[in-house]
Amino acid sequence: MKKTLNFLYKKEKLTMITAYDALFAKIFDEIVDIILVGDSLNMSFLGEKDTINATIDQMIYHTRAVCNGAKNAYIVCDMPFGSYSTKELALENAIKIYKETKADAVKLEGGVEKADTIKLLTDNAIAVVGHIGLMPQFSRSEGGYKVKGKDEISRQKLLEDAKAVEEAGAVMLVIEGVKEDVAREITESVNIPTIGIGAGRYTTGQVLVWSDMLGFFEEFKPKFVRRYLNGAEIIRSAVRKYVDDVNCGKFPGEDEIY
Ligand code: KIV
Numbered sequence: 499m500k501k502t503l504n505f506l507y508k509k510e511k512l513t514m515i516t517a518y519d520a521l522f523a524k525i526f527d528e529i530v531d532i533i534l535v536g537d538s539l540n541m542s543f544l545g546e547k548d549t550i551n552a553t554i555d556q557m558i559y560h561t562r563a564v565c566n567g568a569k570n571a572y573i574v575c576d577m578p579f580g581s582y583s584t585k586e587l588a589l590e591n592a593i594k595i596y597k598e599t600k601a602d603a604v605k606l607e608g609g610v611e612k613a614d615t616i617k618l619l620t621d622n623a624i625a626v627v628g629h630i631g632l633m634p635q636f637s638r639s640e641g642g643y644k645v646k647g648k649d650e651i652s653r654q655k656l657l658e659d660a661k662a663v664e665e666a667g668a669v670m671l672v673i674e675g676v677k678e679d680v681a682r683e684i685t686e687s688v689n690i691p692t693i694g695i696g697a698g699r700y701t702t703g704q705v706l707v708w709s710d711m712l713g714f715f716e717e718f719k720p721k722f723v724r725r726y727l728n729g730a731e732i733i734r735s736a737v738r739k740y741v742d743d744v745n746c747g748k749f750p751g752e753d754e755i756y
Pocket of ligand 1: 516576672
């Protein structure tokens with residue numbers, strides 16, 4: 499059954515995972531509440547160093563794939579860097595996402611400074627998920643990935659951001675890379691569900707990037723990631739076995755030929 503916002507709002511805990519294609523989306527769909535087609539695909543799928551050069555067409559392509567695979571989960575499509583730099587551009591691109599995919603919502607990074615944009619989108623019948631705290635699209639301008647909420651100024655800014663995003667009409671809020679006590683305070687101060695990533699234990703839900711949690715991305719493991727599978731190693735040994743079988747004439751076998 500398709501998971502609507504009404505359904506999600508009644509749940510005490512929410513689970514979100516990223517997916518970029520129909521195959522994995524179909525597997526995750528049976529298990530999680532929300533699938534995020536994150537612009538992290540630019541790194542883990544395309545192999546780029548950051549999310550900055552992800553494009554709207556790339557996001558639409560992958561969201562269509564995910565929507566083809568997932569029939570039940572609530573689906574969120576990330577708006578990539580530069581696609582919402584003015585509120586008019588944001589509306590144009592969010593409408594394109596809604597028209598060309600079956601995404602339930604779009605997600606964009608930013609707090610107080612993006613409130614007008616979020617309002618314009620929600621006024622035009624587009625559901626928006628906010629994203630505050632560590633915002634990967636700011637990694638270049640901020641000189642890296644920096645945990646937020648470490649001092650009073652940062653704590654205040656995050657609380658203001660969360661309120662502004664909620665008041666603008668966002669349906670949910672992703673909180674990334676924020677000290678646990680601050681993420682907890684934010685969660686207690688808003689009436690929309692919060693989804694944490696590196697934000698501790700007290701957000702309404704959690705999100706992880708699939709290739710991190712399943713051990714396919716091996717370059718590094720952020721502290722907040724729990725690896726539930728050694729995916730890369732499992733694939734490697736299966737492919738090795740296939741190559742060995744071909745090399746020693748065991749594949750194809752008798753029941754694998756016409
Ligand atoms: O792009 C992404 O995968 C995200 C998550 C890290 C929340 O925005």
